Amino acid sequence: MTHFELSPLNQDLHDALVHKIKLKTKPQGALGQLEAIALQVGCIQQTLTPTLINPAMLVFAGDHGIAQSGVSPYPQAVTAQMVLNFLAGGAAINVFCRQVGMQLLVIDAGVNHTFANEMGLIPAKMGLGTANFLHAPAMRMDVCHAAITKGADIAKKQLSRGSNVLGIGEMGIGNTSSASCLMSVLTSVPIAQCVGRGTGLDDVGLANKTLILSQAIAYHKLNADDPYLVLATFGGFEIAMMVGAMLAAAEQKAVLMIDGFIATAAILVASKIQPMILEYCIFAHRSDERPHQALLDYLRVKPLLDIGLRLGEGTGVALAYPLVQGAVNFLNEMASFESAGISKRVDA
Amino acid sequence: MTHFELSPLNQDLHDALVHKIKLKTKPQGALGQLEAIALQVGCIQQTLTPTLINPAMLVFAGDHGIAQSGVSPYPQAVTAQMVLNFLAGGAAINVFCRQVGMQLLVIDAGVNHTFANEMGLIPAKMGLGTANFLHAPAMRMDVCHAAITKGADIAKKQLSRGSNVLGIGEMGIGNTSSASCLMSVLTSVPIAQCVGRGTGLDDVGLANKTLILSQAIAYHKLNADDPYLVLATFGGFEIAMMVGAMLAAAEQKAVLMIDGFIATAAILVASKIQPMILEYCIFAHRSDERPHQALLDYLRVKPLLDIGLRLGEGTGVALAYPLVQGAVNFLNEMASFESAGISKRVDA
Numbered sequence: 001m002t003h004f005e006l007s008p009l010n011q012d013l014h015d016a017l018v019h020k021i022k023l024k025t026k027p028q029g030a031l032g033q034l035e036a037i038a039l040q041v042g043c044i045q046q047t048l049t050p051t052l053i054n055p056a057m058l059v060f061a062g063d064h065g066i067a068q069s070g071v072s073p074y075p076q077a078v079t080a081q082m083v084l085n086f087l088a089g090g091a092a093i094n095v096f097c098r099q100v101g102m103q104l105l106v107i108d109a110g111v112n113h114t115f116a117n118e119m120g121l122i123p124a125k126m127g128l129g130t131a132n133f134l135h136a137p138a139m140r141m142d143v144c145h146a147a148i149t150k151g152a153d154i155a156k157k158q159l160s161r162g163s164n165v166l167g168i169g170e171m172g173i174g175n176t177s178s179a180s181c182l183m184s185v186l187t188s189v190p191i192a193q194c195v196g197r198g199t200g201l202d203d204v205g206l207a208n209k210t211l212i213l214s215q216a217i218a219y220h221k222l223n224a225d226d227p228y229l230v231l232a233t234f235g236g237f238e239i240a241m242m243v244g245a246m247l248a249a250a251e252q253k254a255v256l257m258i259d260g261f262i263a264t265a266a267i268l269v270a271s272k273i274q275p276m277i278l279e280y281c282i283f284a285h286r287s288d289e290r291p292h293q294a295l296l297d298y299l300r301v302k303p304l305l306d307i308g309l310r311l312g313e314g315t316g317v318a319l320a321y322p323l324v325q326g327a328v329n330f331l332n333e334m335a336s337f338e339s340a341g342i343s344k345r346v347d348a
Numbered sequence: 349m350t351h352f353e354l355s356p357l358n359q360d361l362h363d364a365l366v367h368k369i370k371l372k373t374k375p376q377g378a379l380g381q382l383e384a385i386a387l388q389v390g391c392i393q394q395t396l397t398p399t400l401i402n403p404a405m406l407v408f409a410g411d412h413g414i415a416q417s418g419v420s421p422y423p424q425a426v427t428a429q430m431v432l433n434f435l436a437g438g439a440a441i442n443v444f445c446r447q448v449g450m451q452l453l454v455i456d457a458g459v460n461h462t463f464a465n466e467m468g469l470i471p472a473k474m475g476l477g478t479a480n481f482l483h484a485p486a487m488r489m490d491v492c493h494a495a496i497t498k499g500a501d502i503a504k505k506q507l508s509r510g511s512n513v514l515g516i517g518e519m520g521i522g523n524t525s526s527a528s529c530l531m532s533v534l535t536s537v538p539i540a541q542c543v544g545r546g547t548g549l550d551d552v553g554l555a556n557k558t559l560i561l562s563q564a565i566a567y568h569k570l571n572a573d574d575p576y577l578v579l580a581t582f583g584g585f586e587i588a589m590m591v592g593a594m595l596a597a598a599e600q601k602a603v604l605m606i607d608g609f610i611a612t613a614a615i616l617v618a619s620k621i622q623p624m625i626l627e628y629c630i631f632a633h634r635s636d637e638r639p640h641q642a643l644l645d646y647l648r649v650k651p652l653l654d655i656g657l658r659l660g661e662g663t664g665v666a667l668a669y670p671l672v673q674g675a676v677n678f679l680n681e682m683a684s685f686e687s688a689g690i691s692k693r694v695d696a
Binding site: 024025026027028029030031032033034073074075077078081082084085088090091092094095096098099100199200202288304305306307308309310311315319322323325326329330333334335339340341342343345346347 | 372373374375376377378379380381382421422423425426429430432433436438439440442443444446447448547548550636652653654655656657658659663667670671673674677678681682683687688689690691693694695
């Protein structure tokens with residue numbers, strides 16, 4: 001079992017960063033959330049001149065036994081097909097990563113398909129999909145811990161290549177069901193309020209999904225005390241690996257960008273293991289997946305985008321990344337009132 | 349007086365664009381507002397493969413007589429100082445335009461300062477600031493029409509250089525006061541609900557600004573019938589020029605990106621002249637300036653960003669521009685279900 005040693009966000013430069021932001025040629029606070037991000041990234045990197053180096057998007061793919069219970073309108077085969085689409089460069093996340101200059105890494109965390117030696121796929125298969133958690137834990141505890149460790153190793157390897165900002169995304173038919181159960185048990189919000197339409201269930205499909213997940217929750221009778229047990233019970237392989245990657249990234253003081261509902265469920269698990277992780281996170285967007293807002297509220301975080309995305313893959317991260325660049329850039333490049341010869345407020 | 353001949357958005361390719369978007373390898377609607385923008389830009393450009401060419405940000409700067417009445421915590425001199433900051437490359441809009449690859453054009457629409465032959469400043473001065481509209485119209489009607497024509501000429505010149513997307517921003521101490529009055533008269537919303545803190549008024553300052561603007565509204569007793577008269581009465585030179593630039597851009601079927609509260613007040617005026625203009629607009633962000641939400645609601649538009657910006661200069665446009673790029677890119681670059689060999693919905 002991998003232990004993670006997270007530090008609280010170092011605040012040594014907090015006041016100096018606030019002061020630097022205050023002197024920029026703009027009304028105070030006029031850059032809104034970008035100012036908070038500039039401060040956060042400066043504190044994470046312990047510098048008044050932060051930089052974003054070799055940003056990388058880690059997309060973990062895995063299959064879910066619960067998909068056999070009709071919780072998604074798409075067949076399980078789509079997970080593997082989409083992995084091949086990622087590798088061919090044709091998915092939304094490919095387009096957006098190319099646009100914003102993020103390196104894309106695709107990890108097979110446990111897809112129910114035996115890939116040939118696919119160019120570019122990072123092999124980390126924990127199995128051919130999880131067990132159906134309707135009647136059994138999704139994975140054994142030792143497998144869960146191994147997945148966390150594997151995810152951590154993948155993140156650390158990327159950080160060792162010089163990346164200091166990691167986006168975390170996923171692909172897995174059925175994984176909103178895992179995320180909903182993780183949310184319900186770990187936040188004590190009733191499961192019905194944690195369920196959404198996923199890839200596009202209609203009303204009957206949504207009611208069916210809610211019923212099935214209610215049965216799963218009732219069957220396992222877990223409480224929030226042991227996040228590892230909750231993760232092993234409901235989690236996908238890709239979610240466990242995301243938890244490990246997130247914890248390792250924060251441990252090594254990377255900037256961590258969190259995508260939508262499933263990635264937020266992973267950070268919820270990670271925050272139950274190490275609450276300090278949230279200080280290293282930038283939340284990319286509010287997903288259209290219904291329970292995401294409540295989950296963000298629970299974590300007391302405000303994401304950058306709210307444009308109706310509900311695709312996963314890390315697409316929200318890639319689309320929000322230019323805003324984080326903007327935060328770093330204004331901190332580094334804007335003139336100060338003094339250097340630009342701008343008059344101060346009349347009442348200042 | 350310049351007459352503008354706008355066409356309604358050509359819908360010939362509407363169904364073909366919807367179909368193309370529908371075939372992309374993602375659940376339907378999963379890219380949220382980006383899908384609507386892909387459709388809109390495709391219709392504007394009349395193609396299934398739209399492109400964004402030489403995007404340009406036009407920042408119009410002007411001074412306002414009302415600034416003498418204590419409606420801003422900053423002295424009027426800041427307008428000219430910030431223009432020099434733009435020209436030196438040190439303002440937020442410089443940073444963000446550089447980041448996203450937008451060309452920045454700074455226009456002196458009527459700053460209360462005689463600039464030397466400043467490198468890069470586009471001269472279009474209509475006067476050394478407007479008259480104080482507390483007791484007189486801000487400008488004569490013929491000057492207002494000349495400013496509209498000048499703004500149109502500047503936009504057309506940029507379009508003739510190959511730009512097909514224009515962002516419209518502004519700088520002018522006191523111009524939230526103009527925008528508030530334009531909004532109140534043209535939307536019939538009481539002035540008190542159209543006033544915000546601008547560059548950062550405290551409660552007393554806000555109450556004083558509201559009182560002064562109420563007096564101005566009561567003095568002029570205008571109704572919404574004649575948008576030109578309302579514009580000449582309350583508008584800044586830069587706002588009149590923005591109206592002209594916006595109308596010319598839409599006339600020539602450019603994609604038009606609208607910044608914050610003042611730019612939205614300008615598009616309100618433009619929409620009273622030619623309602624079809626809204627079909628060519630993408631609204632960049634919801635400003636933290638309080639009345640902006642009500643103005644966006646009045647126009648029935650939903651902006652892309654909501655991150656607490658209240659800086660103007662076009663900063664919201666530059667920060668939102670990568671999302672528009674993302675919309676165009678996914679339309680052009682994503683694989684289709686068929687080309688990628690992805691299974692369709694079980695119920696499809």
